[in-house]
Amino acid sequence: MTDAAFPAPSDLPVDGPELASLIAAKLCHDFISPSGAIMSGLDLLNDPTAQDMRDDALSLITDSAKKMVALVQFCRVAFGAATTAERFTAGELTALVDGVTAGGRATLAWDLGSGDFGKPQSRALVNLAYLIVAALPMGGAATVSVRHEGAQLVIEGLAEGARARLKPEAVTGLSGQRLTEGLAGQWIQPYWLWLTADQHGGTLSVEAVEGRVSMTVRMPS
Template sequence: MTDDLTIDVNAELSGADLAAFIAAKLCHDFVSPAGAINSGLDLLNDPSAADMRDDALGLITQSASKLLSLVYFCRVAFGAATTSERFTGDELKGLVAGMIEGGRATMDWRVSETDFDKPSARALLNLAYLTAGALPSGGEAVITSRRDGDTLILTGLAEGARARLKPEAITGLSGERLKEGLAGQWIQPYWLWLTAHEAGGSLSVIAEEGRVALVARMPA
C-alpha cells in the first residue's frame, strides 16, 4: 500500500475524492498495529516459538491498544460516526494522548473550554495531533483554547530542536490542492483546513526553524 498519489490541481475535489484520500490514510495507519497483532498471533501458534510467548502477548497487547486508540481518535477527528453531539475537553485530551503515547513529543494541554461541538472537536483533535507530529525529534506541543467574543481560538504550538512541517502539510494547511508529493502527508492538514472553513472559521500557520504554530478560529 502506498500514499504517493498525486492530485490534479486543476480538478475540483469531489466528496468521493476526499473520502478516498481519507480512507487511504486510515488504512495506511491501521495496517501497522493490525499487522503486529497478526505477527503476535503467529508466534503464539508456532510450537517452535514457545519461549517467545510472553513477547508475543506483549506485542499483541500493545498493538491492540494502539489500534483501539486509532479507532477512537479517527471516528471523531475524521467523521461523525458517533452519537455524541458534544464532547468534553477531557474526552478530547484522552483521544490525543492515546495517539501520541510512546512518541517523542510531550503534550501540555491548556484547553480551558469544557464543552465542544462536533466541528470544534474535530478541529481541536486534528490541530493537536498535527502539532505533536511537527516534533519528530521531540519537544513540547502546547495546546490551548480561549474565547474572543463569538470566536473560539484553538492554538497548537510546537517547539523543539527540529520542529517542522513537511511541504505537503503546509500545502494542506493553506487549503491548497496537492501538486506533487505524498497525499498521505497532505490529507489530514487539508482536512483540518476544510473543517475550519466549512464551519465558518479560519486556519493560519507559522512554520519557522524550531517552531510551528497552528491557529484555528471557530465560531463559538
C-alpha cells in the same frame, strides 16, 4: 510561511469522492501497522517452535490492540461522525489525542479549561493537536490551548523544538490547496483541518520558522 489566514478558494480543490478515497487510504495506512503486529503476535502463539516467546507475543498483541483501539476512537472524531455524542468534554478530547501520540519523542501539554465542544470544534481541535505533535519528529514541547473571543473559539497549537518543521505536503494542505507533488498521505490530514475550519465559518492561520511551528483555528463556538 506567514501568520495570516488563508482565503478560501471559490471552488474546493478536491471533490467529495476523491476526498473520501484519500481519507480511507490514510486510515488503512495507519491501521495496517498495529493490525499487522497483532497478526505477528498470533503467529508466534501458534508456532510450536516459538513457545518460549509466548510472553513476548502476548505483550505484542496487547500493546498493538490498545494502539488500534486508540486509533479507531481518535479517527471517529477526527475524520467522521460515527458517534451519537453531539458534544465532547475537554477530558475526552485530550484522551483521544494522548492515546495516539503517547510514546513519541514530543511532549504535549493542554490548556483547554473545563468546557465542552461541539463536533466541528472537536474535530478541529484533535486534528490540530495531532499535527502540532507531528511537527516535532525529533522531540520538543507541544502545547494546545483554547480561549473564547466573543462568539469565536480560538484553538492554538505551538510546537517548539530543534527540528520543528512542516513537510511541504502539510504546508500545501494547511493552505487549502490541491497537492501537485509529494505524498498524499502527508497532505490529507492538514487539508482536512483547513477544510473543517473553512466549512464551519472559521479560518486557519499557520506560522513556521526554524524551531517553531504554530497553528491557530478561529471558528464559531
